[in-house]
Amino acid sequence: MGSTNSTLLKIPNVEVLMQETGFSPAHIIRLHDRFKALDKEGRGHLCPHDFGAIKELAMNPIGDRIIGAFFSPGKETVDFHTFVKILAHFRPVDKDRPKEPNSPEPINSRSNKLKFAFQLYDQDKDGKISRDELLQVLRAMLGMQVTDEQLESIADRTIQEADLDRDDTISFEEFRKSLEKINIDHKMSIRFLR
């Protein structure tokens, strides 16, 4: 336990971080180790190219966007706190934990998970997924066999399905509604982060 505590103590404001994210000390330590491993130059923060060094991530069709999600607009670095907070989106929802009525919405709530997915599409951060933005993601995710025309019709169709106010874009509200039937807790959670 001694080493555990000493590692924890090295992280500033670790208590707050744990409370915000719901991660256990073990998780924090593990993530901290990972953070340090990614931060090869030991600057205490990560740059996009640190993420780019992860081999599998480079093969991920939407890897750039996921990396991009770690960096708030205009910033080129991400510190450990933000790093953990982003990853906390993927902590499974714990039903046993009693809900405090006036506590803020946990990071891993359904709507926050969805927000994370939403912002991967919404690159210009205007709160709406436009047809172009959707097309870009589709192009990344679909295989080579699909032509541009097909992609466009798929994009059109997808927008129609979600687009309730007929503005040819998907707002977050529409996004949330269209995915109502999906078990987001299941699809956007990673077991080892429990």
Add this chain to the structure above:
Amino acid sequence: MNFENDCRFKRKLTKRGNCNTLSHQGLQDKQAEQNSVKDSYTTHNESVFQNPHHQQEENLTGLPIVTFKWHHVETPYLVIIWVFVAGLAKLSVVELNHHVISVVPESGLLIILGFILGGIVWGADRAQTFKLLPPTFFYYLLPQIILDASYFMPNKLFFSNLGAILIYAIFGTCWNAATVGLSLWGCYEAGVMGNLDIGLLQFLLFGSLIAAVDPVAVIAVFEEVHVNEVLFILVFGESLLNDGVTVVLYNVFDAFVALGGPRIDAAEIFKGIFSFVVVAFGGSFLGIGFAILLSLLTRCTKHIQIIEAGFVFVVGYLAYLTAEMLSLSAILSITFCGICCQKYVNANMDEKSVTTVRHAMKLLANGSETMIFLFLGVTAIDTEIWVWNTGFILLTLLFVFIYRIIGTFLFTWMLNKFRLVPIEVIDQVVMSYGGLRGAVAYGLAALLDEDKIPEKNLMISTTLIVVYFTVILQGITMKPLVQWLKVKRAAHSDLKLIEKLNNRAFDHILAAVEDICGRIGDNWWTRGWNRFEENYISWLLMKPKARKNRDYLFSIFHKLNLEDAINYVSEGERQGSLAFSRSDEAANVDFKKQFGSEFADVMPNIMVDMSNYELGIEHFSVTSIVKDTIPSVSLDIHGQDRKNAMDDINAHHLLQQHLYRSRKHQHRHKYSRSHFSINQNEDEVQEIFQRTMRSRLESFKSTKMGVNPAKKITKHHKKELTHKMPNGHPDGTGHLYGDEEVEGLCVFLPHLIEAGIENPVFLPDMDSPTHSPPWLMETEAVAPSQRAQRRLPWTPNRLRRLAPMRISTCSTDSFLMADVSLTLEEHEEHSQTDHVEM
């Protein structure tokens, strides 16, 4: 011969030695029928293999004109009579369920009906001459049910819950067997059951045969309840796999019983456990082997499409029998054969063969299931097997029930420590309550050797009572229980592209986050497997053609598009406002109702005649379809009817062949036995899709080459003949109406679009020889959905360009051709007269 052994086996089993049991199999399936025809049984004791022909020749005194040769056909005849009766029983039960009560599940009703039928037989014969015999059950009735269940297994769901399923199936079953056996033995030792000749090992043997939840019973009951899919797959997967486990367990204990108590030492027990593992896994791997064989086989059956569907059944059955021969678990073998081959077989085989397999599989499985439940009832009406021992029977019922609950909660509690989404308490209750026992337990009980187990009949009667209790009582109460507990039902959802798209995105996100966290998680494994599967297994087992072009999202999109097309057609037909016409030159769509309501203010006098249109669609399509010229549809339906009685017949024929059925049922469980509505329209959908695509390509070509396709979407109304609308055809292209002089016709395309003809490209086209893949299409070629169309600024020109409609002279559809040529010839004259009349 298989069948001979079978018969001797039965004779030995039933210990009756008399003719009746031997011959009245009553339960053979098709395979058996073939065998039995070959063997041509007599019912007499003297010789099973005696040929009735000899008898006849000896007694011949003159040339008989007609002879009554009952013995000649007796066995197959009785078999088929029972099949027939079972069919009728199913029919009556289903009807009863639909119209009178839906309280009792079908399986329960069939058993009850079986009681009645058994009573009739017993009343006639004073003995039960028909009963469910284990070989019949295990060789002819069970395999296709298991194959069906596994072949239609939702694989993704199954494998993502495989851990839980295996825990329940292996440990749950062992738990049930051990606890029930031991508790019964304990009670017996305590003297509750009086004097019985059963030892500990026999109790354990009994425990093992009663332990397994029966897939047949489970499917039958759960199919009607529609619980959520995770719960369903847990119960169903467990029941499927634990059958294998229970048979293995049964065999081990059977061997122990044969060995006798004193000779069992640690080494033997170890051997028992080892054989358990070997038998279970050996069977599974054998099944996977056969699945690979089957997949490879279907890769090269391109030229024998007619029989390629048969391979699925033959190889599946072969997997079962081979495992049986090697004394491996036959049930597990056929299960894994079905589960593993489905993807590749479906991709390799022709679309039609896939449909054939689907239907034939459901037919066989449903038939067997009916027979099994019916004969579970019939078998009961027999004084010979009933031995009553209150203590034994009631305690068995109690223990079976209680230990199932305890076991479920115990293992779920353990599982929930690891599951991402824990299994809820309510679901656990339903799972424990869904522990239905069925025919497998009975089959195993009937297989018991009376020499080794003196109380065999007591065990059979107890098993039967447990089966009746669980299937009928628990089956009846299942639905109310599920409702009362508010169990999460199967989400009744439409397929949505955005959901699929995001599911794909979520997968990528999770995989990326796992990479960022630097840990190997579930998604890492899934991704690794998928990659391996795609690169190597698919490469090996799938046709190159099938491998291409199977992007998941695109196929979903494709499917949705077709659905839209079908909905569009069926909606139009339902409202009776949309008549499709087809002829070689012209396509006509009629939107009488929408048109009428939209233009009511413009042309009030039309509305007067609208009442005539109540029965419009039939007459309209009928009369207009057969014309080779532009049909000038008359409001005077009856007039046309009189003229074109012959046309109508032909047109009906055409219509019946070419109109698509609507999709009424939303999809349910894919693994549903008796409903397979989910992909019901796949063929049609394919066809529509191809037609649409072809027609678009045609139009594309023709517009490029400057050729005007002879294809119109026109709107005909008699009133319009004299009432030319100011907002008729915008660019006034007269040629739109084809070669015929139909001056008066107006086209209200802009209105039509609003009125519901959003997607004219869905107009059915005749087959054309060019087979154009979708990716060769122009930009608009991939049909935007209905809603998109509504908002796109369609001009009539574009519509026309998109939807050419022609009967190709090189049509591959011979029926169509026959029809078309017929109608063309016949109605050349009619069309002339039509115009005169108008």
